[in-house]
Amino acid sequence: MEAVKEQWKQRVAEALREVAVDHQIDPTAVEAESVVVETPPTPELGDIAFPLFPFARIFKTAPAKIAAEVAEKLTLHSEAAAAGTVQVAGPYLNVALKMVSLAGEVCASVLDERDSYGRGQSLQGTKVMIEFSCPNTNKPLHLGHLRNDALGESVARILGANGADVQKVNLINDRGIHICKSMLAYKKFADGATPESEGLKSDHFVGKYYVKFDQWSKQDPQAEPQAREMLKAWEADDPEVTELWRRMNRWTIEGIETTYAKTGVSFDKIYYESQTFKRGREEVLKGLEKGTFYKEADGSVWVDLSEIDLDRKVLLRSDGTSLYLTQDIGTAIERHQDWPFERMIYVVASEQRYHFKVLFHVLKKLGFGWADNLYHLSYGMVNLPEGKMKSREGTVVDADDLFEQLQAMAAEEIRSKDREEHVGDVEKAAAAVAQAALNYYLLQVAPARDMIFNPEESISFNGNTGPYLQYMGARISSMLRKYEDRKAEFSDGNFQPELLEASEERSLIKLLAEYPEVVRRAGEEYNPNLITTYLYDISRTFSKFYHDHPVLHNDDPNVVITRVTLVRAILQVLQNAYFLVGIPFLERM
RNA sequence: GCGUCCAUAGCUCAGCUGGAUAGAGCAACGGCCUUCUAAGCCGUAGGUCGGAGGUUCGAAUCCUCCUGGACGUACCA
The missing domain is CATH 1.10.730.10 (Isoleucyl-tRNA Synthetase; Domain 1)
Structure with missing residues (x-):
């Protein structure tokens, strides 16, 4: 259809030039680009429409008159006359296509190309990495993830259909204080229970302990400090904590994979924050040496964002540990090394717009040219007819x-x-x-x-x-x-x-x-x-x-x-x- | 406070790079089953496109301001 429209656009442009000559106007003033192609409001008016308002000024003539003159020229073109019937409707020139050839061609190409019909070359061979889902390993997926997953999977397929070489990646957040909370609650209250022993889907089983921690911490001020202790132990590779961490992560991830299978989502590569979070720290320290970042007296490392009209942002805590942003810096660099993409899309909720603005800018500052090709595909929140989902009120839809x-x-x-x-x-x-x-x-x-x-x-x-x-x-x-x-x-x-x-x-x-x-x-x-x-x-x-x-x-x-x-x-x-x-x-x- | 995003029928949403009377679905009302699945089709009713300016031959669409809402603006993720 695009080709058909383009043909008609050229024909109309040509006819306009002929009309220009009649009006003793320089025909080069008519450029094919300025001819607008549209669809008439109702099929009775035709299949393709050309509004001729823009030419009224050049021709110093009413658009309706131009339409009539163009129509006259077109009826003289035998090729045009064979392809469709031209009709004037006020300032519009409409074309009713002769459908016979189009019908034959379209049916033939669809049935011939089958699965490939509709595939395009606009992104032929372009390496596009797309990140989506990114669950935490302390609880099962909720409705918000479903929008993320649906978008990510669909955009990946659409880009693939345009010829791109797409790699779908997931980044599993399997470390941090929140992960330790469910681990700690499990250790304290589970008494050796397993998903099997309780007959629960494994990610829901883990989620139960995350909720349990929350309840416990409200009554016992010792809960939070203990979770922090556990995080320290985890970072020190404490064998017992590591073992528990492995077991519980496996439960969650297995459960989440079942959900992916049901909703039709899959990934080409899975990254784990536990494996990438140290990388970010190294990159930030390198940036510090180069003078891209600066250190405060308390040892924390910062980036100045005044160039993009923002304040400043911490990259390393005063105790030297990384933050969310730090990790994403490391992950991006690692990914580009793994698979040198020409474009990278992050499917992440709009609440993280600021985060990505900063991330992209920091990567650019570090000298990575490809930072220009990073894109945050942000999307809005999903609510229910009953109102907003709130995790504190337990109204989150699993x-x-x-x-x-x-x-x-x-x-x-x-x-x-x-x-x-x-x-x-x-x-x-x-x-x-x-x-x-x-x-x-x-x-x-x-x-x-x-x-x-x-x-x-x-x-x-x-x-x-x-x-x-x-x-x-x-x-x-x-x-x-x-x-x-x-x-x-x-x-x-x-x-x-x-x-x-x-x-x-x-x-x-x-x-x-x-x-x-x-x-x-x-x-x-x-x-x-x-x-x-x-x-x-x-x-x-x-x-x-x-x-x-x-x-x-x-x-x-x-x-x-x-x-x-x-x-x-x-x-x-x-x-x-x-x-x-x-x-x-x-x-x- | 500042920043980003959103605002279209009672409700949920479309509306392409500005173009001909603003479209669907749901809900409401009314038609259509001896015929390829009635899980369907057709019709009626419902809108000063949040408000005010501006640009333009022409604005739901672009610009400015205002109002309302969401989300940010953490040594959380």
Whole structure:
């Protein structure tokens, strides 16, 4: 579609130059770049629109008159006349495309390229590292992580679809005082219990002790100092503490990996802060030697941020230990050595904007040119219809609990529709529906905005939801199965694109043709919501199309074959787009 | 205080680099199942795009100010 628009843009520019000559104006004043290409508000007006206001000044003529003159020139171009019909609507020049060739080409390329249809080259070969999730090992994932994971995974897939060489990385926060708190509570209260002995998912088991520490510390002022003692012991490689730390981290990480598997998230490389945190300290000390940073009398090391209109920031505590920022400095440098990326994206909540501003600046100050290619993809908070999630009030929505709730609702829906026989494994289908509901709902909203997650709404099978989109794929699959059964009846038919003349068919063809553009833009903007919007658009159009235009129930085998071809192409594009936003494809539901 | 981000229908969200009467879904009301899954489709109603200026032939979109909200501004992460 982009190519088609570009062709028309050139044609209009050419016609404008001819008009310029008629008006005795220098034709070089008309540049193709200044010709704006748009889509008319309604399909009846045409498929491509050119507003001609900008030329009114150059031509000293009313835009409507220019439109008429350009239209006249275009009708004389035989090539243009063959590609579409030009019509003037006031100051707009609209083109109604002759769909036959576009329909034929689009269906052919979709069915020929299959999974690759929509893939672009805009980032061909670019090495992009993307960091997301970054859980702590003292508790399970919550709803906020789910938005992070959905965004990270989706952006990674979208960048990959634009040709980038993507590496997804996770940074597990497995050290620090908060980790020691759950360890200490376990040591004190667990009496040797294990996730198995208590029948709990292992990360939830660890989380229980983190909560327990919190309760204990409210009653006993000795709790906090003891946790600090434990951190010291950990840093001194105390064998007993290290052993406990390993065991509990393993529990948490195993549990979290189960959650990743359910929601469709994965990583190419996992970093652990326990392994990278010392690196940052070394880099800061190097910077101190070079005079990039300075030391206070108490021994703490600082960076002056006045160059970016900020105050100053501590990089090493007076006792010489690192901070969050220090660690991220080390991790970034290590990563760039491991895999020299050309771009690095951090998917982290917007509350850490300041942190990344400082981090990028510090890396730049240290002389790393690649610091310019670091990007913080920040996103807003996820709240519930009941209000904000607050960990102190225990209103944080656990990721697994939420998923389970969604899955149960989906299973209930399948049963209430008497579809158990049809879908086969109900729980498996329900899990796929839950995943679609979750990812679609989370990605539908532009990242920068705070959002409200409504579980009931997300799982609904009608409306603008993941399950609705999935349902369209299932409907097409079902239709194609029926077609395969009756194939012989239509053996006389041929694909004849001129038969696709209904307005819904025209819309569908244009949508199919636009898909590669949507993928490209989503990649440029790091924004999956362009894909979700597209998916809903094409699904709704398809839904209307097959409601009004029978595909298989048709006497003309040519119509059947032609529509089946169109429908196949739609299914292919749906599947390609599903993948980009984490919606599992279901053949039956 | 200062900084960053957000503000569109009752609710949840779209609205592309400024362009033709601002779009969906949910909720409400009303239609449509001897025909490819009614988990659907169609229609009705609902908006001075937070407010005020400005730039422009043209602003939900760009600029300034104001209001409201979120988040930062730790030797926490």
